[in-house]
Amino acid sequence: MAHQAHAYHMVDPSPWPLTGAVSALLMTSGLAIWFHFHSTPLMALGTILTLLTMYQWWRDVVREGTFQGHHTPPVQKGLRYGMVLFITSEVFFFLGFFWAFYHSSLAPTPELGGYWPPSGVTPLDPFEVPLLNTAVLLASGVTVTWAHHSIMEGERKQAIQALALTIILGLYFTALQAMEYYEAPFTIADGVYGATFFVATGFHGLHVIIGSSFLAICFLRQVLHHFTLDHHFGFEAAAWYWHFVDVVWLFLYVSIYWWGS
Numbered sequence: 001m002a003h004q005a006h007a008y009h010m011v012d013p014s015p016w017p018l019t020g021a022v023s024a025l026l027m028t029s030g031l032a033i034w035f036h037f038h039s040t041p042l043m044a045l046g047t048i049l050t051l052l053t054m055y056q057w058w059r060d061v062v063r064e065g066t067f068q069g070h071h072t073p074p075v076q077k078g079l080r081y082g083m084v085l086f087i088t089s090e091v092f093f094f095l096g097f098f099w100a101f102y103h104s105s106l107a108p109t110p111e112l113g114g115y116w117p118p119s120g121v122t123p124l125d126p127f128e129v130p131l132l133n134t135a136v137l138l139a140s141g142v143t144v145t146w147a148h149h150s151i152m153e154g155e156r157k158q159a160i161q162a163l164a165l166t167i168i169l170g171l172y173f174t175a176l177q178a179m180e181y182y183e184a185p186f187t188i189a190d191g192v193y194g195a196t197f198f199v200a201t202g203f204h205g206l207h208v209i210i211g212s213s214f215l216a217i218c219f220l221r222q223v224l225h226h227f228t229l230d231h232h233f234g235f236e237a238a239a240w241y242w243h244f245v246d247v248v249w250l251f252l253y254v255s256i257y258w259w260g261s
Contacts, residue, residue, distance in 0.1 A: 007073070007075070008072075008074060009064065009070040009075045011064075014057070014060065016056060016057040016060070019049065020050070020053045020054075020057065022049070023049030023050040023053055025046070026042060026043075026046030026049060027043060027046030027047050027049075027050055028046070029046070030042030030043025030045065030046045030047075031043050062226065062234070065233075065234065066221075071231070071233070076231075076233050079237070080233065080236075083237045083240060083241075087240060087244050090207075090244060094203070094204075094251075097196065097199060097200040097203065098200070098251065100196050101196040101200060101256060101260065102255070104116070104193075104196060105260055112191070112192065112193075118191055118192070118193050121186050122185045122186065123186075123193075123257075123260065124180065124184060124257065125261075126257040126261055129176055129179070129180045130257040130258075132176060133176050133249070133253075134249065134250070136169050136172055136173045136176070137169070137173055137208075137245070139169055140166050140170055140173070141243060141246045143162045143163075143165040143166040144162070144163075144215070144239050144243070145239070146158070146162040147159045147162035147239070148236070150162055151227055151229070151235060152229055153229075154229055156222070159222055160222055163215060163222060164219060166215055166242070167212055167215050167216055167219060170208055170211060170212035171212060174205060174212070177201070177205050177208075181198075196256070197256060200252060200256060201256065204245070204252055207245050207248070211238070211242045211245050214238040214241060215238050215242065217234075217238075218235045218238045221234060222235070
């Protein structure tokens, strides 16, 4: 940066986009092979390579932002715009699932018996595990906001405690949803109801796992003194993502669990 006449970050050549693309191809191809031929080695190889790529790429970004000083205010502004656009793309991703659900449920075809839920499907009680999951995610939104304010006020120990609580709540949500899937009286093969339910809630569950991983990295970085009062966008991005996951769940709960049942 001492010899740089501008405040922008010219990224060094990196192998991780290539290894990420190759490992994603191996993982998805391996998933298809597992579905059809019950063979797991290719999927396992792709998963291991993806995890290694994630670790090394994240490590490089942390080095650039924390130790090398490349994340100047203009660069941070660009990162913020990038995160906003990414979350916007995620909104439209889930919009497709809601569109499929409402397309099927607002005007059920004769094949579905003309009403919703379709004949033969016993929906889950929205006031049991789904309501508990809603409370868990709302509580995690409070704790992640507590962590954010603690970082901004220099309360390092409080930030660590709040982040740990948020991660625990995220893992608890995932465990509850796994139990719900295991005990559900219908499957993804049960027509359009099963397909829309499991695809929408399943992708949300995947986002919870990704968000929990994102927050776990932030927890480690906070322990290692990476965040300062005015330089902690890595955490802010994770918090924005987590709030997005919270809001999507509220729409899922009201639409699919409560109204749709």
